[in-house]
Amino acid sequence: MFFETNKIKSKNFFVLCDAVANTSPSTRKTIKEHTSLSYPTISRAIEELLDIGILKERFDGKGYTYSLSDKYFFTIADVRDSFRTVFTDLGGKKLSSFDFKESSAFFFDEKLSLFLRNTAAIQAKHFTKNACSGFALLLPCVFEPYRDTRGILSSRERLEKLVSSYFPGQTVLITSAIDAAAELCTQKKAIIIANECSGVILRTVGYGSNRITRLRSLRSTSFTNFKSTAELAREVAYSVGNLCSALSPDEILIDGSGLFGISTFPKHFKSALALFNCVSEDGIAFVRHYRGDAAVHGAVRLLRNAFIDKLIKQSYGES
Numbered sequence: 001m002f003f004e005t006n007k008i009k010s011k012n013f014f015v016l017c018d019a020v021a022n023t024s025p026s027t028r029k030t031i032k033e034h035t036s037l038s039y040p041t042i043s044r045a046i047e048e049l050l051d052i053g054i055l056k057e058r059f060d061g062k063g064y065t066y067s068l069s070d071k072y073f074f075t076i077a078d079v080r081d082s083f084r085t086v087f088t089d090l091g092g093k094k095l096s097s098f099d100f101k102e103s104s105a106f107f108f109d110e111k112l113s114l115f116l117r118n119t120a121a122i123q124a125k126h127f128t129k130n131a132c133s134g135f136a137l138l139l140p141c142v143f144e145p146y147r148d149t150r151g152i153l154s155s156r157e158r159l160e161k162l163v164s165s166y167f168p169g170q171t172v173l174i175t176s177a178i179d180a181a182a183e184l185c186t187q188k189k190a191i192i193i194a195n196e197c198s199g200v201i202l203r204t205v206g207y208g209s210n211r212i213t214r215l216r217s218l219r220s221t222s223f224t225n226f227k228s229t230a231e232l233a234r235e236v237a238y239s240v241g242n243l244c245s246a247l248s249p250d251e252i253l254i255d256g257s258g259l260f261g262i263s264t265f266p267k268h269f270k271s272a273l274a275l276f277n278c279v280s281e282d283g284i285a286f287v288r289h290y291r292g293d294a295a296v297h298g299a300v301r302l303l304r305n306a307f308i309d310k311l312i313k314q315s316y317g318e319s
Contacts, residue, residue, distance in 0.1 A: 006312055009048075012037060013312070014305045016045045017054065017068065021091035021304075025065040052311045054090070067091075072133040074303050075123055075167070076296050080140045080177055080196055081257075083115045086293075087127065090307075092300040098122060113162060120166040134171040134303035137163055138295050140196055141176040141212050171306045173299060178203045178212060181255055181290075183298035188250040191285075193240060194294070195256035200236060207247065215239050232259045233268035241276035249285045253294060261291035 019034040020026040031042050046066060049055040056067050068090040076086045083100035100115045123132060137159075156174075163172050173180075178194055182205045185192065189206035200215040215236075226232040244252065254266055266289040274281045290297070 009045075010305075010309050010312055012041055012045050013049060013054070013308050016042065016049065017090075017304060017308065018301070020055065020066055020068055025060070026067065027063060027065055031066075052315050054308060054311065071130060072307070073127055073130050074300055075119065075132055075135045076138065076299050077116065077119055077136065078138040078177065078295065079112060079115065080138065083111065085115075085119045085122070086296055087123070088296065088300055090133070090300075090304055092297045096126065116163065116166045132167070132170055133307040134173065135163065135167045136173040136175070136180070136299035136303055138175065138177040138180055138299060141178055141201060171303060171310065173302055173306070175299070175302075176212075177295035180296075180298035180302065181253065181294035183301050184288075184294060185251055185253055189247070190251040190253055191240070191244060191247065191249045192253045192255065192294075193236060194254075195258070195260045200239070202240065202243070204247065204249075206250075226259060229259050229262045229265050230268040233265050234272040237269050237272035238276050241273060244273060244285070245277050252285050252287045253290070254287060255290040255292060255294035257292035263289075265289065 015035050015037060016031060019031045023030045023034055028039065028042055028046070031037070032039060035042070037045070046055060046057075050057055053069055053071065056069055058065050058067070070089060072090055073095060074088050074090070076088065078084045078086065084097065085100070086097045087095045089095060100111075100118060159174060160172065163174065177196065178192060178201055181192055181194065182190075182203055185205045190204070192201075192203040192205065194201050194203070202211075202213045202215065204211055226235070254260065254269065259265065266287045270281055270284050270287055274284050277283075
């Protein structure tokens with residue numbers, strides 16, 4: 001007999017799977033350290049996740065360790081600056097990826113249809129022994145003039161029908177990339193800074209009104225005009241300095257490719273932001289850096305939670 005409602009059960013499962021995905025090796029002790037769950041709740045959740053096939057258990061000679069099942073995978077289609085598909089496991093580890101070469105002879109909706117068809121074909125060919133547990137389509141939140149947005153993107157219903165036609169029976173997530181990245185900051189007040197379509201996008205999380213803004217100061221500036229990572233980081237820091245000072249976020253998440261993706265970018269950004277606000281670097285919010293994959297990791301988390309919910313309903317029924 002189960003004493004928790006399915007809603008509470010789902011929440012505990014989500015938290016536990018997040019801990020397993022983010023720690024290695026994962027033991028009951030490390031899960032306890034990374035969550036607010038009690039040992040009895042952890043033990044009960046592990047047993048049930050083993051039963052429904054989400055977790056795997058292994059004895060390493062000292063004790064039991066846990067990992068997410070490798071029987072399933074997710075397909076993430078990213079159509080921001082370029083068309084790219086990433087296949088990941090349940091924890092977000094990249095299994096494979098491919099880039100789709102766009103043709104200038106087609107409008108955006110035609111390119112997208114071809115891209116989804118190719119993605120479905122590759123998925124069917126290379127993952128015959130695994131089950132796709134979810135598909136995510138990551139859209140840009142700001143469109144460039146060369147993209148034709150008059151077609152399927154003007155109709156959410158039409159877009160969902162197109163995706164479902166290529167990925168029938170799968171859990172489908174359609175969201176802007178920066179909204180998916182925001183899933184990584186749900187427990188804190190945060191500012192997300194991402195480059196998209198050769199511009200810089202801001203997204204606030206946890207302030208009640210979660211807004212997306214494009215920085216006008218960097219809107220028409222090509223990233224190729226910057227001579228170094230430090231120069232770009234300084235320009236971004238000065239552009240968001242007043243906002244960071246006013247909002248005092250718990251966390252700043254930086255995501256992007258190119259100069260944004262270079263490992264020294266957050267260091268230069270933090271130094272410039274401290275200088276702009278006349279504080280020590282210790283007074284700057286915790287900075288997390290991703291190299292263009294924050295949206296993918298956020299989408300994986302959303303898809304994993306939806307997949308767990310689905311398995312709970314199949315195993316235990318609606319509550």
